[in-house]
Amino acid sequence: MDLSIGEVARRSGLSVHALRFYEREGLFANPVRRLSNGRRVYYEEDVEWLEICTKLRSSGMSLAMIRQYIELVRQGPGNEPDRLELLRRHETDVEARIRELQGALSVIRYKVGIYEDHVARGEADTLWNPSRPPTPETEPEPGSPVNLIS
């Protein structure tokens, strides 16, 4: 039932360093209990919270925002609309980030496609090389790959 810091590290995937760091940063709902010898004692709930926490982190929520959230939780019932607003704000951010990545991904795929074509056709040496200013011998022909790839 009671877990040592090493055990929690193993189960949460965080380092013991990170767990102590998170505690200092106020990311636990409750103060971490100590044994009489000063060692930390964790409970299942802590591991569960760390799992959520890790999901939030992996979606780019900053430690500062997680701290805000857990502070609301710590204050107890009554501020649920605030927690909801915070979560919605992050939801919106993540959605925007996904759209941003998808936009960039389509640019990347476009470039990949062009390189695939050229490499496959063995015309690799006509690919984009942004030499500048264009010297006569590299002056792009009209419709040259320069415009396709840059």
Place this chain on the structure above:
Amino acid sequence: MDLSIGEVARRSGLSVHALRFYEREGLFANPVRRLSNGRRVYYEEDVEWLEICTKLRSSGMSLAMIRQYIELVRQGPGNEPDRLELLRRHETDVEARIRELQGALSVIRYKVGIYEDHVARGEADTLWNPSRPPTPETEPEPGSPVNLIS
């Protein structure tokens, strides 16, 4: 045709500091030309490259990886399979990142949904408050919201 650093900053959205920094970091295909007075001269191609560059950055490509790519470009024709591989590697990373965000997003939406329900029903005070160890008065009832939200 020739652009000053300030002009390029305005058009690329990067700061003049960032442009000098990028140059030091070797992120330009060609050495940036200088006027006789030492001032930098940029061309359209540089702005175009910076646009691509910014897309790559926004998708999480590190400056180190962008430098690798531009070094290949700088070496000239012949290494297109290498460029392709690098781009494909990043494509894969971005796809994985999108999946990660989508996974986290569904957790966030789940939590948002629960808070919405409870806030709407005015049952907000029964929401998850990971007090620990459970004291008699906060001992969760079987099927209490603790499991729904944690």
Place this chain on the structure above:
DNA sequence: TTAGAAGCTAGAGTCCGGTCTAGATCAACA
């Protein structure tokens, strides 16, 4: 001609999210 804007360099500072170190204590086992 002179004020203010823009540019230059070298290098320091910032923020984030940890990671690592030193030096001490403590527990468990052979």
Place this chain on the structure above:
DNA sequence: TGTTGATCTAGACCGGACTCTAGCTTCTAA
């Protein structure tokens, strides 16, 4: 008993990606 391994604290350090400062030069417009 002694060694090994886990833990503790305070605080230094790190990498990435900029950002800013100081001190100087140079351009432009009134």
